[in-house]
Amino acid sequence: MTDVDDKRRLLLIDDSEIVLAYETSLLSDAGFEVRAVSSLKSFVAALTNWKPHLIVTDLYMPEMSGAELCHWLRQQIATARIPIVLCSSAPEAELQDVAKSVGADAYVSKETGLDTLPDRLKLLCEEIVW
Numbered sequence: 001m002t003d004v005d006d007k008r009r010l011l012l013i014d015d016s017e018i019v020l021a022y023e024t025s026l027l028s029d030a031g032f033e034v035r036a037v038s039s040l041k042s043f044v045a046a047l048t049n050w051k052p053h054l055i056v057t058d059l060y061m062p063e064m065s066g067a068e069l070c071h072w073l074r075q076q077i078a079t080a081r082i083p084i085v086l087c088s089s090a091p092e093a094e095l096q097d098v099a100k101s102v103g104a105d106a107y108v109s110k111e112t113g114l115d116t117l118p119d120r121l122k123l124l125c126e127e128i129v130w
Contacts, residue, residue, distance in 0.1 A: 009050070013040075014057070015039075027118055054124070056108075057069050058087055059098060066104075070086065083105040085104065086108070087109075088109065
């Protein structure tokens with residue numbers, strides 16, 4: 001890996017601007033290169049000119065659920081192999097079932113607090129991406 005590629009690139013999608021701002025701040029401070037979007041249109045635009053190492057999506061969004069998004073991404077040649085993490089405040093058992101059913105690589109529950117998100121995503125990157 002070259003110096004330019006040392007940062008893990010994350011693409012976040014969540015319909016809550018407050019959650020996105022908080023997650024972006026946490027993850028950027030932890031050394032991730034983060035792009036955050038709050039709409040499906042912005043998400044698709046971000047993917048056209050930037051390739052993340054990992055996609056983190058909220059489960060419940062108005063335009064398309066994280067489950068539907070995961071299913072759609074798995075059908076696209078350009079994104080089929082990018083690891084996807086569902087991130088939600090849904091009960092962990094529900095989140096686990098949904099992640100398994102739609103082919104997500106992992107899930108992170110917001111119920112345990114977002115402060116641990118950077119460490120959990122770093123571990124996921126080590127397990128899934130590299």
